[in-house]
Amino acid sequence: PTDLVTPVKSFLNILDSLGIRCPVKECDEEILHGKYGQHLSNHKEMKDRELYSYINKGGRPRQHLLSLTRRAQKHRLRELKRQVKAFAEKEEGGDIKAVCMTLFLLALRAKNEHRQADELEAIMQGRGSGLHPAVCLAIRVNTFLSCSQYHKMYRTVKAVTGRQIFQPLHALRTAEKALLPGHHPFEWKPPLKNVSTNTEVGIIDGLSGLPLSVDDYPVDTIAKRFRYDAALVCALKDMEEEILEGMKAKYLDDYLNGPFTVVIKESCDGMGDVSEKHGSGPAVPEKAVRFSFTVMNIAIAHGNESKRIFEEVKPNSELCCKPLCLMLADESDHETLTAILSPLIAEREAMKNSELLLEMGGILRTFRFVFRGTGYDEKLVREVEGLEASGSTYICTLCDATRLEASQNLVFHSITRSHAENLERYEIWRSNPYHESVDELRDRVKGVSAKPFIETVPSIDALHCDIGNATEFYRIFQMEIGELYKNPDVSKEERKRWQLTLDKHLRKKMNLKPMMKMSGNFARKLMSKEAVEAVCELIKCEERHEALKELMDLYLKMKPVWRSSCPAKECPELLCQYSYNSQRFAELLSTKFKYRYEGKITNYFHKTLAHVPEIIERDGSIGAWASEGNESGNKLFRRFRKMNARQSKFYEME
Structure with a gap:
């Protein structure tokens, strides 16, 4: 029937208040009609519970479930397992694990044990409470922990918490392999000359690839390096996301396979004093040399134009400065330097004439490399380009000027x-085809007297330029204090006294501690208006005050041009004024400071005044191509070595 109507409420109330006797055995209870359903369901629940109630028929007392062996647990829960399995197959597509886990989580949360429930949930989702090995590696490196120090921490944390939060050292080593060169496959077209086609090459001995004969100079040093091509591939794979993002930003199709042109800045620098302090390691020289590279920019040929898809924003950061070779040797030891760097240079020369095929974003792409050796200080440029040392009459590594001409x-x-040209000149120096005297021959080759073995770009290293010029200003300050322009013949003791006066005053006024060797930080503080004003307090003559202040003012206007990474954007006005400022600076040197600069000039003053505009016109910047990133890397190396050397007391004492 479809014409049923809900009875009126008063009738329902009377119905619910009627008493009914329970039909279940041994329960003669009278229940109101309204509560009859609930009463019956209670009986049903009790009956279900009785099914599982264990009747102990004597013998051993019943043990708790968790104290049983795995086999006994399995036996006791077999009926429950069967029921859960039936439920999972019917409702959850057979996922027993999910049903049990959820049940367990609900039981924990019902008892307010949320922390335990959260941890269990994390494990279920595959993000356990332990850290990823790569994260542990980053922690170890960034906190400067040696392997043994890290292992001690790992053991302690595991023992105290009972959980493996940090990963063991072997897991870190495995993670490290994926981050170091030699992990990604690649190919060169045509194959590199005299370089193995094997791509699984990680850290190798610095001397590998060097053909040794019996007559050769014995190379007694410790050196480690990566193969140059493998290191470049690793750097590019690290930048994969940036490259693909850069292509998107320039509205290029992400399936374009190139050719990409990658510009590399090369840096090399010697480090004094990297001794182990109290170490009992092998006897090695207390000096080291590091060779590293930085990916400066990447462009892709698109139609008739070249589109730049990546540019290094912080070219002088140690983070983008990739180490390539590390040797414990003296940079002045020409034989060792050439022996260790020559295989590396051979690889570099081979890569110039070949293209790299590397998978990126699932597509095989082509890369070409342009190498620019600009991160060298003057000492090393002269060494690797076969020029005479810095004190030579041939003052410049960019032009043929003598000190007098400059x-x-x-x-x-x-x-x-x-x-x-340096190679040609060396050949002339070696063979002397015109049978000239030593002086005539030297004048012909303009100071090239050894075979150049690394190709550098004629440039100025901004960091060392700053340090060199600051050293010169430091000398000028001393001479102004001693009024050398009045009395040029002065004893050494007198000059020493001027230096002590200057040091004492700078310490008092500028909080500048005297240094044995000029550092970058000292140079930055010394080259300031405050420093000049402090020095002027020691000078009586007002006219000299004006000259010194103008000299410093001009220098501070010129400095940003060769220090900034992009002068056209960062200081366009100063860039335009550079030629005028440099001419006025030169005029001051040849008039007010004639006592110092008559017939001579320092190497870096010459470069600063004569060559900066031309280099900026050619490269767009000087600061971006400096060796500062490599110098920062040196600092890290020093720190790692001191922290990890055996029995080193250096950091404990600080």
């Missing part, structure tokens, strides 16, 4: 030197 013509010089 002091007479302070500003107008152009860059003429190059690696190819």
Whole structure:
């Protein structure tokens, strides 16, 4: 029937208040009609519970479930397992694990044990309470822990918490392999000359790849390096996301396979004093040399134009400066330096004439490399390009000027030197084809007296330029204090006294502690208006005050041009004024400071005044191509070595 109507409420109330006797055996209870259903369901629940109630028929007392063996637990819960399995198959597609886990989580949360429930949930989702090995590796490196120190921490944490939060050392080593060169496959077209096609090459001995004969100079040093091509591949794979993002940003199709042109900045620098302090390790020289590279920019040929898809924002950070070779040797030891760097240079030369095939974003892409050796200080440039040392009469690594010529013509010089020309000049020096005397021959080759073995780009290293110029200003300050312009013949003791006066005053006024060797930080603080004003307090003559202040003011206007990474954006006005400022600076040197610069000039003053505009026109920047990133890497290396050397007391004492 479809014409049923809900009875009126008063009738329902009377119905619910009727008493009914319970039909269940041994329960003669009278229940109101309204509560009859609930009463019956209670009986049903009790009956179900009785099914599972264990009747102990004597013998051993019943043990708790968790104290049983796995086999006994299995036996006791077999009926429950069967029921859960039936439920899972019917409701959850057979996922017994999910049903049990959820049941367990609900039981924990019902008892307010939320922390335990959260941990269990994390494990279920695959993010256990332990850290990823790569994260542990980052922690170990960033906190400067040696392997043994890390292992001690790992053991302690595991013992105290009962959980493996940090991963063991072997897991860190495995993670490290994926981050170091030699992990990704690649290919060169054509194959690199004299370089193995094996791509699984990690850290190798610095001397590998060096053909040794009996007559050769014995190379007694410890050196480690990566193979250059494997290191470049590793750097590119690290930047995979940035490259693909850069292509998107330039509205290029992400399936374009190139060719990509990668510009590399190369840096090499010697480090003094990396001794182990109290170490009992092998006897090695207390000096080291590091060679590293930085990926500066990447462009892709698109139609008739080249589109830049990546540019290093912080080219002087140690984070983008990739180490390539590390040797415990003295940079002045020419034989060892050439022996260890020559295989590396051979790989570099081979890569210039070949293309790299590397998978990126699932597509095989082509890369070409342009190498620019700019991160060298003057000492090393002269060493690797076969020039005479810094005190030579041939003052410059960019042009052929002598010290006398440079002091007479302070500003107008152009860059003429190059690696190819240096090689030709060495050949002339070696063979003396015109049968000239030593002086004539030296004048012909303009100071090239050894075989150049690394191609560098004729440039100025901004960091060392700053340090070199600050050293010169430091000397000028001393001479102004001693009024050398009045009395040029002064004893050494007198000069020493000027230096002590200056040091004492700078310490008092500027909080600048005297240094044995000028550092970058000291140079930055010394080259400031405050420093000049402090020095002027020690000088009586007002006219000299004006000259010194103007000299410093001009220098501070010139400095940002060769220090900034992109002068056209960062200081366009100063870039435009550079030629004027440099000419005025030169004029001051040749008039007010004639006592110091008559017939001579320092190497870096010459470079600063004569070559900066031309280099910026060629490269767009000087600061971006400096060796500062490599110097920062040196600092890290020193710290790692001191922290990890056996029995080192250095950091404990600080």
